[in-house]
Amino acid sequence: MAESTKPPPPPPLQNQEQPKEIGLPGPVPAGARDPAIDYITSKPYRPSTQRIIIDNVDIKNKCFTVSTDISVFLLDPSLSEIRLNLGQYCLLPKEDLTFDGKVTINGIEVEYERTNMAVSYFRLK
Numbered sequence: 001m002a003e004s005t006k007p008p009p010p011p012p013l014q015n016q017e018q019p020k021e022i023g024l025p026g027p028v029p030a031g032a033r034d035p036a037i038d039y040i041t042s043k044p045y046r047p048s049t050q051r052i053i054i055d056n057v058d059i060k061n062k063c064f065t066v067s068t069d070i071s072v073f074l075l076d077p078s079l080s081e082i083r084l085n086l087g088q089y090c091l092l093p094k095e096d097l098t099f100d101g102k103v104t105i106n107g108i109e110v111e112y113e114r115t116n117m118a119v120s121y122f123r124l125k
Helices: 035-041
Strands: 045-058 063-074 081-085 102-105 108-114 119-123
Antiparallel strands (some): 045 063, 081 119, 102 108, 108 119
16 A cells, blocks of 8 residues: 655745744743733733624725724723724724814713824823
């Protein structure tokens, strides 16, 4: 009988960014810390749930609307600021040319500051 051999692995991707690993690959060695866990546990809040709704899909004009609800547990009652990484095309409700820097979260008006196109802040009152 002839032995079966495995096919050769595919060639590496060219002209494409290689995928990045999050945290340590595989089991965490004894004494090592997983950077992804350290990042999450260093925050004064914990992500709870996120719901994403994709709506108004228009194939012809290549556009759609996305909305999301994010729930977090606050671990620090004195927390006064939450940082969100929003893309440049992400607009909050009422965020247009007349935007006054305030949005409502859970019925409470809060200040909102877009510090750059990647990171934005909500200042809690």
